[in-house]
Amino acid sequence: xxETDLAPVDGATELDNVADQLDEDDRLKPEFVxxxxxxxxxxxxDAARALxxxxxxxDIADLFELTPHEDRGPLAQALTDxxxxxxxxxxxxxxxxxxxxxxxxxxxADIAAELETDDAxxxxxxxxxxxxxxxxxxxxxxxxxxIEEALSYPEESAGRLMQRDLVAVPExxxxxxxxDYLRGHDELTTDFWEIFVVDPGHKPVGTCxxxxxxxxxxxxxxxxxxxxxxxxxxxDMDQEEVALRFQKYALISxxxxxxxxxxxxxxxxxxxxxxxxxxxxxxxxxxSGAGDxxxxxxxxxxxxxxVMWLVINLGGTMLSASIVGLFQGxxxxxxxxxxxxxxxxxxxxxxxxxxxxxxxRAIATNQLTSxxxxxxxxxxxxxxxxxxxxxxxxxxxxxxLLLGDPRLSIVFAASxxxxxxxxxxxxxxxPVALDKxxxxxxxSSAVFVTTMTDIMGFFSFLGLATLWGLGS
Numbered sequence: 001x002x003e004t005d006l007a008p009v010d011g012a013t014e015l016d017n018v019a020d021q022l023d024e025d026d027r028l029k030p031e032f033v034x035x036x037x038x039x040x041x042x043x044x045x046d047a048a049r050a051l052x053x054x055x056x057x058x059d060i061a062d063l064f065e066l067t068p069h070e071d072r073g074p075l076a077q078a079l080t081d082x083x084x085x086x087x088x089x090x091x092x093x094x095x096x097x098x099x100x101x102x103x104x105x106x107x108x109a110d111i112a113a114e115l116e117t118d119d120a121x122x123x124x125x126x127x128x129x130x131x132x133x134x135x136x137x138x139x140x141x142x143x144x145x146x147i148e149e150a151l152s153y154p155e156e157s158a159g160r161l162m163q164r165d166l167v168a169v170p171e172x173x174x175x176x177x178x179x180d181y182l183r184g185h186d187e188l189t190t191d192f193w194e195i196f197v198v199d200p201g202h203k204p205v206g207t208c209x210x211x212x213x214x215x216x217x218x219x220x221x222x223x224x225x226x227x228x229x230x231x232x233x234x235x236d237m238d239q240e241e242v243a244l245r246f247q248k249y250a251l252i253s254x255x256x257x258x259x260x261x262x263x264x265x266x267x268x269x270x271x272x273x274x275x276x277x278x279x280x281x282x283x284x285x286x287x288s289g290a291g292d293x294x295x296x297x298x299x300x301x302x303x304x305x306x307v308m309w310l311v312i313n314l315g316g317t318m319l320s321a322s323i324v325g326l327f328q329g330x331x332x333x334x335x336x337x338x339x340x341x342x343x344x345x346x347x348x349x350x351x352x353x354x355x356x357x358x359x360x361r362a363i364a365t366n367q368l369t370s371x372x373x374x375x376x377x378x379x380x381x382x383x384x385x386x387x388x389x390x391x392x393x394x395x396x397x398x399x400x401l402l403l404g405d406p407r408l409s410i411v412f413a414a415s416x417x418x419x420x421x422x423x424x425x426x427x428x429x430x431p432v433a434l435d436k437x438x439x440x441x442x443x444s445s446a447v448f449v450t451t452m453t454d455i456m457g458f459f460s461f462l463g464l465a466t467l468w469g470l471g472s
Contacts, residue, residue: 384424
């Protein structure tokens with residue numbers, strides 16, 4: 001760390017301004033993180049706070065994520081005054097759990113009380129049941145009731161995601177009534193873009209953007225200025241489906257309704273951005289059987305997740321080996337078969353993975369439904385056929401030039417074509433079948449696809465070689 005990067009201030013080091021503390025990707029610079037941790041290690045909390053205080057809450061959250069697990073406790077003690085609700089709301093789930101475990105129930109309750117309901121639920125929902133009860137007991141009755149109601153909904157549902165703090169007015173009010181209401185009640189939430197208009201049964205009948213209210217005369221009825229077309233989110237809808245609705249209809253916020261159609265909360269686009277990022281990351285890592293893929297995930301949990309799929313993959317590999325064992329006589333008489341058969345299975349596996357990635361994404365984004373599944377199957381069949389012909393011709397010519405055996409080249413080409421078609425069909429049918437069975441295709445598909453392409457690749461190549469009597 002050079003002296004030009006950090007200048008001494010009151011015995012500590014401090015960057016000139018917040019911009020200097022971030023790199024070109026808006027991440028904290030390593031030298032800044034080291035400077036803060038050095039101050040903590042030197043038992044100088046004032047110096048650490050002086051460095052961190054200018055940061056945005058999201059950057060403070062990043063600081064904890066970039067800090068080794070064993071150093072997070074001392075850092076939290078040094079920065080206690082800066083660890084407010086906004087910092088916890090921006091923090092990685094696993095890192096936040098680390099810090100929450102180190103806090104007293106009253107401290108957690110105070111932090112949760114300052115947060116929007118959805119952010120408070122995110123803090124409390126992963127705690128042990130007895131710790132949850134301690135925190136809830138320490139909260140104000142109104143806050144506790146809101147959290148308990150949210151926890152009663154399924155995990156990753158709109159009920160867990162929604163905010164209870166919103167503005168709703170009766171449809172018989174005028175614009176002037178709404179403005180007076182907003183100005184006369186300090187307890188109302190300050191972060192909203194639209195007002196929900198409700199009927200006497202508290203069912204949403206429309207929305208009104210703040211810009212419309214500001215530009216409309218006071219004597220105009222809310223029913224005349226509101227937008228009646230709206231997207232309502234059922235309280236038990238999965239958060240991934242909620243994100244798809246926001247994306248499809250370009251929503252900024254949306255009303256959440258219970259089974260009776262009553263307004264119970266709202267979801268805003270800032271929460272949806274987080275969900276989209278989370279769900280996309282999960283799908284990518286689950287395709288490889290790597291679990292959540294979070295670098296802050298506890299090692300024990302990561303090992304358990306990965307080893308389960310590795311063991312399943314081992315079983316599939318042993319099944320493939322048993323297929324090879326059926327043809328060991330042919331391989332013994334014509335050893336070159338052993339060199340070529342992995343090529344057939346490997347290219348089939350790659351082709352299947354390509355198809356699988358496209359289909360899983362299509363399922364996740366609702367592009368693939370029961371109405372166009374057959375079309376998708378035929379599309380991937382044609383693609384697989386074209387790819388198989390290209391690979392078969394290229395592989396057949398290559399093996400002929402290298403080995404000079406035309407019969408072997410034909411067998412090699414035919415098995416490449418066959419396995420490519422199998423890979424395309426299996427890559428579609430496997431995730432579709434798993435999705436129909438309510439099993440996440442992103443988690444389970446890859447193992448089945450690679451196993452099937454290995455088995456069919458070995459079987460087709462060695463079977464054709466046996467039928468043609470190669471090596472005899």
